[in-house]
Amino acid sequence: MNTNKxxxxxxxxxxxxxxxxxxxxxxxxxYHRDAExxxxxxxxxxxxxxxxxxxxxxxxxxxxxxxxxxxIVVNLFSPGDHVLVVEQGKFSARWSExxxxxxxxxxxxxxxxxNSVEGDQIKNILQLEPDIKAVLLTHCETSTGAINDIAAISxxxxxxxxxxxxxxxxxxxxxxxxxxxxWKIDVTVFSSNKGxxxxxxxxxxxxxxKAWAFVKTANLPKYYFDFKKYxxxxxxxIGTPFTPPVSLIRGIHKAIxxxxxxxxxxxxxxxxxxxxxxxxxxxxxxxxxxxxNPSDSITVIKIPSELNVDLIKFLLKEKYQMIVSGGxxxxxxxxxxxxxxxxxxxxxxxxxxxxxxQILIELGWNITAGNGIKVYDRNSL
Amino acid sequence: MNTNKxxxxxxxxxxxxxxxxxxxxxxxxxYHRDAExxxxxxxxxxxxxxxxxxxxxxxxxxxxxxxxxxxIVVNLFSPGDHVLVVEQGKFSARWSExxxxxxxxxxxxxxxxxNSVEGDQIKNILQLEPDIKAVLLTHCETSTGAINDIAAISxxxxxxxxxxxxxxxxxxxxxxxxxxxxWKIDVTVFSSNKGxxxxxxxxxxxxxxKAWAFVKTANLPKYYFDFKKYxxxxxxxIGTPFTPPVSLIRGIHKAIxxxxxxxxxxxxxxxxxxxxxxxxxxxxxxxxxxxxNPSDSITVIKIPSELNVDLIKFLLKEKYQMIVSGGxxxxxxxxxxxxxxxxxxxxxxxxxxxxxxQILIELGWNITAGNGIKVYDRNSL
Numbered sequence: 149m150n151t152n153k154x155x156x157x158x159x160x161x162x163x164x165x166x167x168x169x170x171x172x173x174x175x176x177x178x179y180h181r182d183a184e185x186x187x188x189x190x191x192x193x194x195x196x197x198x199x200x201x202x203x204x205x206x207x208x209x210x211x212x213x214x215x216x217x218x219x220i221v222v223n224l225f226s227p228g229d230h231v232l233v234v235e236q237g238k239f240s241a242r243w244s245e246x247x248x249x250x251x252x253x254x255x256x257x258x259x260x261x262x263n264s265v266e267g268d269q270i271k272n273i274l275q276l277e278p279d280i281k282a283v284l285l286t287h288c289e290t291s292t293g294a295i296n297d298i299a300a301i302s303x304x305x306x307x308x309x310x311x312x313x314x315x316x317x318x319x320x321x322x323x324x325x326x327x328x329x330x331w332k333i334d335v336t337v338f339s340s341n342k343g344x345x346x347x348x349x350x351x352x353x354x355x356x357x358k359a360w361a362f363v364k365t366a367n368l369p370k371y372y373f374d375f376k377k378y379x380x381x382x383x384x385x386i387g388t389p390f391t392p393p394v395s396l397i398r399g400i401h402k403a404i405x406x407x408x409x410x411x412x413x414x415x416x417x418x419x420x421x422x423x424x425x426x427x428x429x430x431x432x433x434x435x436x437x438x439x440x441n442p443s444d445s446i447t448v449i450k451i452p453s454e455l456n457v458d459l460i461k462f463l464l465k466e467k468y469q470m471i472v473s474g475g476x477x478x479x480x481x482x483x484x485x486x487x488x489x490x491x492x493x494x495x496x497x498x499x500x501x502x503x504x505x506q507i508l509i510e511l512g513w514n515i516t517a518g519n520g521i522k523v524y525d526r527n528s529l
Numbered sequence: 530m531n532t533n534k535x536x537x538x539x540x541x542x543x544x545x546x547x548x549x550x551x552x553x554x555x556x557x558x559x560y561h562r563d564a565e566x567x568x569x570x571x572x573x574x575x576x577x578x579x580x581x582x583x584x585x586x587x588x589x590x591x592x593x594x595x596x597x598x599x600x601i602v603v604n605l606f607s608p609g610d611h612v613l614v615v616e617q618g619k620f621s622a623r624w625s626e627x628x629x630x631x632x633x634x635x636x637x638x639x640x641x642x643x644n645s646v647e648g649d650q651i652k653n654i655l656q657l658e659p660d661i662k663a664v665l666l667t668h669c670e671t672s673t674g675a676i677n678d679i680a681a682i683s684x685x686x687x688x689x690x691x692x693x694x695x696x697x698x699x700x701x702x703x704x705x706x707x708x709x710x711x712w713k714i715d716v717t718v719f720s721s722n723k724g725x726x727x728x729x730x731x732x733x734x735x736x737x738x739k740a741w742a743f744v745k746t747a748n749l750p751k752y753y754f755d756f757k758k759y760x761x762x763x764x765x766x767i768g769t770p771f772t773p774p775v776s777l778i779r780g781i782h783k784a785i786x787x788x789x790x791x792x793x794x795x796x797x798x799x800x801x802x803x804x805x806x807x808x809x810x811x812x813x814x815x816x817x818x819x820x821x822n823p824s825d826s827i828t829v830i831k832i833p834s835e836l837n838v839d840l841i842k843f844l845l846k847e848k849y850q851m852i853v854s855g856g857x858x859x860x861x862x863x864x865x866x867x868x869x870x871x872x873x874x875x876x877x878x879x880x881x882x883x884x885x886x887q888i889l890i891e892l893g894w895n896i897t898a899g900n901g902i903k904v905y906d907r908n909s910l
Contacts, residue, residue: 211591212772394543465563
């Protein structure tokens with residue numbers, strides 16, 4: 149296993165995966181209609197409910213996270229339906245792109261990249277536009293690293309409205325606290341290749357009864373993504389309507405077992421501790437964290453104009469075999485993004501800090517080598 | 530590797546996968562925007578062109594084969610477009626279900642299950658209904674095991690029409706000869722979990738220029754499955770518009786290398802030899818092959834009414850750790866289906882024959898144990 153390991157992923161996804169999960173994925177294949185697979189599948193569905201903290205039905209799609217977002221729009225809406233999209237970066241803007249593709253009427257609430265949205269901002273819009281049927285939110289905007297306080301936002305919305313609340317939690321589930329039922333979220337989507345620490349290939353959507361009522365009346369055409377087929381397949385005990393990614397699902401099964409073993413709370417805490425220590429260390433190097441409210445799932449570092457983002461990424465890769473995510477859209481030349489989503493230890497992050505320090509010093513940045521690690525250690529105790 | 534191998538898959542898909550491919554899939558993950566992955570991705574796209582024998586553009590979707598079929602319909606058509614679907618079993622009927630879901634006007638040509646379609650039958654319909662824009666075909670109808678002679682059918686159609694020819698070759702590519710360009714096929718779809726001998730999770734669609742012209746004018750709404758996004762991503766050198774199944778793609782890369790090493794012709798011949806020998810052996814046991822024109826990718830065996838399909842499947846699994854596919858739809862209690870698509874040797878098929886013989890004898894069927902293998906050997910020389 150791992151014989152030709154060459155690069156270490158510090159990316160926003162796909163992320164590094166544990167040898168245990170990889171080993172599970174490369175077991176001989178199971179037949180998706182056979183009892184052995186169906187037993188694993190049922191446990192995976194229960195596990196997805198567990199990590200989302202929900203009792204709601206789950207649809208497991210063979211698709212990327214974007215496929216899951218697309219599926220939500222085609223299953224819940226009809227052309228002309230009025231929805232509110234909070235746009236604060238590339239991924240939240242994707243909600244708008246999808247809704248536009250399907251002919252929805254979109255109210256876009258545009259925030260500067262890096263900002264988080266507040267509940268009262270949404271409340272104000274909903275009060276002005278009472279025909280809005282749904283609010284489409286993003287838990288962590290992965291292009292900027294900003295987290296939204298979904299619990300607080302939902303409380304504010306629920307004060308005045310029972311509008312549908314739909315959350316893209318693709319880059320937070322497993323890493324950052326999320327409690328679908330307690331927070332009164334109606335629809336949540338995430339994918340296998342982020343906080344679950346498994347490879348890409350599956351998307352999960354949880355829907356409550358209110359959301360299923362939307363599914364019943366929505367008239368956008370669909371077939372492969374038709375949630376009713378997925379619900380029926382589970383009810384009929386056949387798992388999925390179409391061939392699922394059986395090998396990946398074994399890996400997801402293993403990953404959920406390991407989350408359950410450690411405890412979800414502890415899992416979240418570990419991510420928080422790593423992210424806090426990492427951010428302190430980055431700041432101690434004289435660098436800034438891009439968003440005001442950073443997510444513990446990803447750290448987006450502002451790169452000062454005197455330093456070259458591409459050169460830093462190049463040196464990280466070529467000299468230290470470390471791959472990070474670059475900036476997207478308007479942040480293309482201004483940031484690097486370090487995911488904390490993968491199978492990662494304090495040592496991994498400290499290795500990264502050391503490498504970054506060496507590179508910055510090489511590029512003339514005035515810092516002391518080894519200082520970042522000390523700050524990290526002090527803050528991760 | 531393969532430490533807990535318990536069951537052997539003789540299914541129609543997912544199929545058994547070689548240790549070499551599984552080992553590749555469980556390598557540390559690659560970042561989908563990194564040069565190393567993109568180089569593998571480009572080779573996979575070229576490999577898919579190779580196995581399809583085409584120079585056409587390829588769209589690689591994170592989806593099952595049905596997702597690929599759905600994507601074809603939403604990308605090429607508009608509501609009301611008139612299409613001809615040849616229905617001869619569960620999977621060809623799926624074309625109709627999808628077209629119906631998207632509001633197309635469907636001419637269904639219904640054949641009894643087990644039959645293959647002839648080119649002149651299609652020609653007659655096209656002559657009567659000149660507004661048909663496309664013919665949706667199935668290379669092998671996996672529910673019945675019947676193969677259609679796509680080369681001959683296409684020749685007949687091309688005699689009189691330049692209608693779009695769309696072929697679901699999900700269960701044949703890699704196993705049965707298919708030459709997209711030579712046969713003048715406009716659109717082909719297949720998936721990773723059949724003749725490529727890799728796990729499920731990716732669908733591939735090849736489109737020629739005529740098909741791309743349809744894409745330009747089609748007005749069904751789409752986002753995740755929008756072929757133009759996939760074409761643009763390849764043209765822009767970023768691989769895919771959305772996160773691809775990076776681990777699976779490494780496996781596909783390895784699988785294609787092994788097909789190239791042996792040669793596609795030889796690969797097809799091996800499947801043919803196995804299927805012929807297997808069918809002879811089955812017939813020597815007094816059993817019938819269900820379709821008149823069996824595909825070399827799957828053998829569908831008629832189970833006489835005095836024998837119990839479920840019991841045979843149960844005994845194969847419990848006593849011999851062998852899993853086969855059962856019948857579907859109207860064939861549910863009448864057939865078992867043995868895929869020849871997976872990583873399979875003569876020994877595997879002979880083991881299966883021995884097991885089936887023992888079971889049939891146990892159930893009172895009057896045959897001689899060991900005879901099937903002899904017939905197999907004689908026919909596989």
